Amino acid sequence: MWFFILAELLVFGIFFLAYAFARTHNVELFNASQLELDRASGVINTVLLISSSYFVVLAVSRIRRGHSRSCASWLITAMTCGAAFLVLKLSEFSGKIEAGINMSTNTFYMFYLGLGFFHFMHVVLGMIILGAVTLKAWRGGYSAADHAGVETGAAYWHMVDLVWIVLFPLIYILN
Amino acid sequence: MSSAFTKSAARNIFYGGAVFFFLLLIGLTFDTMSTLPKRDNRENLSESVLRGKHIWETRNCIGCHTLMGEGAYFAPELVNVYKRRGPEFIKAWMQGQPTGAPGRRQMPNFHLNDEQLDDMVNFLKYTSEINTSNWPPNIEG
Amino acid sequence: MKYQSQMVAKPYFIAAIGLFLGQILFGLIMGLQYVVGDFLFPEIPFNVARMVHTNLLIVWLLFGFMGAAYYLIPEESERELHSPKLAMVMFWIFLAAGVMTILGYLFVPYATLAEMTGNNLLATMGREFLEQPLPTKVGIVVVALAMLYNLSMTVLRGRKTAINLVMLVGLWGLAIFFLFSFYNPGNIVKDKYFWWWVVHLWVEGVWELIMGAMLAFVLIKVTGVDREVIEKWLYVIIAMALITGLIGTGHHYYWIGAPEYWQWWGSVFSALEPIPFFMMTVFAFNMVNRRRREHPNKAAVLWALGTGVMAFLGAGVWGFLHTLAPVNFYTHGSQITAAHGHMAFYGAYVMVVITMISYTMPLMRGRAANSPLAQVVEMWSFWLMTVAMVFITLFLTAAGILQIWLQRISDQPMSFMAAQDQVALFYWLREGAGVIFLIGLLLYIGSFFIKGKAATAD
Structure with a gap:
């Protein structure tokens, strides 16, 4: 599993490098376009994802002590944060699309929309994984001794979170 | 590969990854089709x-x-x-x-x-x- | 061989090898036409020879895949094939369609062929690799569907393993993506965009599933390594193949009118496409090193290792060489592409089909492995063909670099034909390597006729 998490980080890593490379060739365009972004929504989203990661940590610590139901509840809390992230992100995207901006507008927006959407899909996938884990935890499918599934789901979610923590300052702030 | 990584996990990654990236390809294709009139x-x-x-x-x-x-x-x-x-x-x-x-x-x-x-x-x-x-x-x- | 119905694979493999020989002969004709331009003109113009060369490749690889499927699916499912009779009927239909198509290419002007076969009702012809007349395309769909019905019924009622499921998914994908060959819009950009959904999603997508399943099947048999281990590897490899390869389609969208963001998406993902091929090499060597038995069929083991290495070199390394958009800007549509195409097809698909043939043919002929002499000859053919292909690739790469330099980079760019004249030496060398390849292939065919005491299990 770690292999795939590393592979995913590798893909994002290459995209971040590509972003940095493209930016050095076109600093002014990137800076100008960056100012058009909604930083507030970016900050809220960052808080949402960090909190959700914290809730996932709590969920793992619960299942380590064998508390299935409480583990599931924390996972549901985490997914609620994830869902809020998705809603906010969607409204951000739809705002841009209504303004007539798309991936071909300029290189900055290619990265902003492309990477953002790519990450968005990862959040969706992460929620599907957490959902499956929650369901199994709720039914008592994990125990203090055997809860590899929870750990794996948690690791994936942290990866999605970690990517956002790099992506947010890189695309929204760094000027 | 460690023993904790089971065959069913590998299978899920295969099916999940295939669906995930095929959807991404369809999404990008959709965007491409809407951009083409400006280029083709x-x-x-x-x-x-x-x-x-x-x-x-x-x-x-x-x-x-x-x-x-x-x-x-x-x-x-x-x-x-x-x-x-x-x-x-x-x-x-x-x-x-x-x-x-x-x-x-x-x-x-x-x-x-x-x-x-x-x-x-x-x-x-x-x-x-x-x-x-x-x-x-x-x-x- | 455990089930009688696996025998239907035999005619498929024999047809595959026969068509392979035809492919190589036409390859040599084309190679010569590169330097002696009017060779066989006007009897066989270059475009006809090329169509025959590439279409024979596709058809014989499909024969190989089908034969492999008919062999391994009953064994994996632990039951007889649903209908061996249907498989045989389909064999003759496919062979007849294939041969008729090739004869049509050779003896009827292409425009007349198009008119005769209903291309005016639904125009699908005249696009690279999809030159087949409409009836042939429909025939491919019919044969594929009949095969899928046959195989799916076998798997549904039998044991389900990673290998037969992956094989089946791969073959279904092959059939489904082929349907895009019937879509030919007047808008050339859309035409090309979806043309790649057949070509790329075949060779860098679902075919890798088929290849992985075939390789895993043979490795289980010849190494005796635990099925759990091999099947886990299989899933990881094909997962990586699709994760990188699906968006990797973008490396074909740089210069055909598609939006420019494909240069980023295509570069990033296709830069990762060597990973599954590298894993395949590691997989093959790792499994052979951990073998629990000495299988008497040494030749099959050699082919299995060879396909791992050559697929990585041809598809992985040579693909990576020119996949990044800034590089591809110069290399696109040059001899570099030809170099990559040759080694990738040979390493990944030709060799894996031969691996399967090499392992199964002795079993279908009633022995665990061929006589030591026959195996030695087969291994010689392995080295001759493989080394010849390495040299074909190197010569074409050299020709490509020179061509790009003269025609695209230099301050006073040469015209296409002037540049071609400058690189003629490399084309002669390539043709020489091609002759060695043919000798290797003849040796390979000869190895089937060498008798002697069959090798037995140690």
Whole structure:
């Protein structure tokens, strides 16, 4: 599993490098376009994802002590944060699309929309994984001794979170 | 691979990953299709150009030439041949084939009539106006 | 061989090898036409020879895949094939369609062929690799569907393993993506965009599933390594193949009128496409090193290792060489593409089909492995063909670099034909390597006729 998490980080890593490379060739365009972004929504989203990661940590610590139901509840809390992230992100995207901006507008927006959407899909996938884990935890499918599934789901979610923590300052702030 | 990583986990990653990236491909395709009108020169897709494309296909031009770099590498790139040679040269060239020069590569004569030659040229004009991100690197293709 | 119905694979493999020989002969004709331009003109113009060369490749690989499927699916499912009779009927239909198509290419002008076969009703012909007349395309769909019905019924009622499921998914994908060959819009950009959904999603997508399943099957048999281990590897490899390869399609969208963001997406993902091929090499060597038995069929083991290495070199390394958009800007549509195409097809698909043939043919002929002499000859053919292909690739790469330099980079760019004249030496060398390849292939075919005491299990 770690292999795939590393592979995913590798893909994002290459995209971040590509972003940095493209930016050095076109600093002014990137800076100008960056100012058009909604930083507030970016900050809220960052808080949402960090909190959700914290809730996932709590969920793992619960299942380590064998508390299935409480583990599931924390996972549901985490997914609620994830869902809020998705809603906010969607409204951000739809705002841009209504303004007539798309991936071909300029290189900055290619990265902003492309990477953002790519990450968005990862959040969706992460929620599907957490959902499956929650369901199994709720039914008592994990125990203090055997809860590899929870750990794996948690690791994936942290990866999605970690990517956002790099992506947010890189695309929204760094000027 | 560690023993904690089970076969069913590997299977789930395969099916999940395949679906995930296929959806991403469809998403990007959707966006591509909505962007194409700005790039693909569709406003000039006349009846003549469509007939020209049909001639292009039924004479298997792609079996020797490339078009936008795709095809066989036996004969010159044709996406920009309209700009490189101009319409009259292209017609005269096609009518003058094969050259019969000993040892040289030969192009068959397809016995196109005047209207078909015009269609062919119009097709090549249409392709030369597609936005190919400045490819080929120079006029020689 | 455990089930009688696996025998239907035999005619499929024999047809595959026969068509392979035809492919190589036409390859040599084309190679010569590169330097002696009027060779066989006007009897066999280059475009006809090329169409025959590439279409024979596709058809014989499909024969190989089908034969492999008919062999391994009953064995994996632990039951007889649903209908061996249907498989045989389909064999003759496919062979007849294939041969008729090739004869049509050779003896009927292409435009006339198009008119005769209903291309005016639904124009699908005249696009690279999809030159087949409409009836042939429909025939491919019919044969594929009949095969899928046959195989799916076998798997549904039998044991389900990773290998037979992956094989089945791969073959279904092959059939489904082929349907895009019937879509031919007048807009050339859309035409090309979806043309790649057949070509790329075949060779850098679902075919890798088929290849992985075949390789895994043979490795289980010849190494005796635990199925759990091999099947886990299989899933990881094909997962990586699709994760990188699906968006990797973008490396074909740089210069055909598609939006420019494909240069980023295509570069990033296709730069990762060597990973699954590298894993395949590691997989093959790792499993052979951990073998629990000495299988008497040494030749099959050699092919299995060879396909791992050559697929990585041809598809992985040579693919990576020119996949990044800034590089591809110069290399696109040059002899570099030809170099990559040759080694990738040979390493990944030709060799894996031969691996399968090499392992199964002795079993279908009633022995665990061929006589030591026959195996030695087969291994010689392995080295001759493989080394010849390495040299073909190197010569074409050299020709490509020179061509790009003269025609696209230099301050006074040469015209296409002037540049071609400058690189003629490399084309002669390539043709020489091609002759060695043919000798290797003849040796390979000869190895089937060498008798002697069959090798037995140690």
